[in-house]
Amino acid sequence: MCSKALVLTDINKWFGPIHALRNINLSINGGEVVALLGDNGAGKSTLIKLIAGIESFDSGHITIQNKSIDKQGYNVKTARKLGIETVYQSGSLGEQQSVWRNLFLGRHIRTRLGFIDQKQERQQAQQLLQKLDFRGIGANIDSCISQLSGGERQGLAIGRAMLFNAKLVILDEPTTALSLGEVEKVLHFIETLKAQHRACLLITHNMNDAYRVADRFVVMDRGTIVAEYNKADMDQQSLQHALLTAVGRGAA
Ligand SMILES: Nc1ncnc2c1ncn2[C@@H]1O[C@H](COP(=O)(O)OP(=O)(O)OP(=O)(O)O)[C@@H](O)[C@H]1O
Numbered sequence: 001m002c003s004k005a006l007v008l009t010d011i012n013k014w015f016g017p018i019h020a021l022r023n024i025n026l027s028i029n030g031g032e033v034v035a036l037l038g039d040n041g042a043g044k045s046t047l048i049k050l051i052a053g054i055e056s057f058d059s060g061h062i063t064i065q066n067k068s069i070d071k072q073g074y075n076v077k078t079a080r081k082l083g084i085e086t087v088y089q090s091g092s093l094g095e096q097q098s099v100w101r102n103l104f105l106g107r108h109i110r111t112r113l114g115f116i117d118q119k120q121e122r123q124q125a126q127q128l129l130q131k132l133d134f135r136g137i138g139a140n141i142d143s144c145i146s147q148l149s150g151g152e153r154q155g156l157a158i159g160r161a162m163l164f165n166a167k168l169v170i171l172d173e174p175t176t177a178l179s180l181g182e183v184e185k186v187l188h189f190i191e192t193l194k195a196q197h198r199a200c201l202l203i204t205h206n207m208n209d210a211y212r213v214a215d216r217f218v219v220m221d222r223g224t225i226v227a228e229y230n231k232a233d234m235d236q237q238s239l240q241h242a243l244l245t246a247v248g249r250g251a252a
């Protein structure tokens with residue numbers, strides 16, 4: 001039997017009069033990479049904010065790692081405890097913090113006496129930066145987040161997902177505005193997640209990126225899921241064609 005990293009059932013979300021998400025049903029298996037595609041304003045970011053515990057939802061049900069979520073008590077902290085790590089579209093990192101403090105924010109390593117174990121945290125942060133292969137001259141564990149390049153910030157957020165052994169990593173347009181080398185790092189990270197049987201939900205407008213790493217493509221249009229495709233069933237060109245048709249049909 002496949003382990004389910006996430007199951008969304010009949011999710012609805014309103015922003016005042018705007019019905020931003022309509023009856024969303026989506027499930028992601030462990031080790032599966034799902035690309036969430038769709039035009040601007042389709043509801044992709046709203047959906048992942050809801051999974052990450054940032055936004056509430058009005059009706060429906062969420063199951064994470066086979067655990068049913070209590071809608072009232074669900075927040076970012078709970079989501080993280082359940083192994084969900086999210087890299088947001090716009091900076092989610094505290095600008096004025098140092099790299100190592102940011103990494104352990106809300107999840108400190110403690111000594112036996114309950115104090116924050118700075119030595120351990122700094123050591124682990126150092127190891128992580130090496131693993132992430134940060135080459136920028138300004139990037140070390142004491143750098144202020146505001147000093148980092150866009151790619152380094154993205155890398156750091158992804159690094160947090162690695163460090164805390166996330167079961168489901170959500171990436172909202174992670175490769176937008178990155179150099180080719182940095183894009184390659186992000187895509188490689190997604191492939192590593194998959195190899196480790198962790199799940200990934202990836203939002204992107206870049207079809208080459210999506211096709212390379214995703215097993216399944218879920219298409220949203222104006223708050224609903226309008227189509228789903230498996231990579232195994234089609235080459236990139238047929239997928240691109242199908243997407244245009246799916247979104248066109250939704251808009252008709
Ligand atoms: N806090 C909010 N208050 C009111 N409306 C919102 C809010 N957040 C999002 N919306 C609306 O919900 C819809 C979906 O927005 P969302 O950001 O989820 O789109 P998206 O698919 O991520 O688009 P993009 O590809 O441009 O990032 C949009 O019409 C947007 O204006």
Ligand SMILES: [Mg+2]
Pocket residue numbers: 044045046089172
């Ligand atoms: Mg978005």
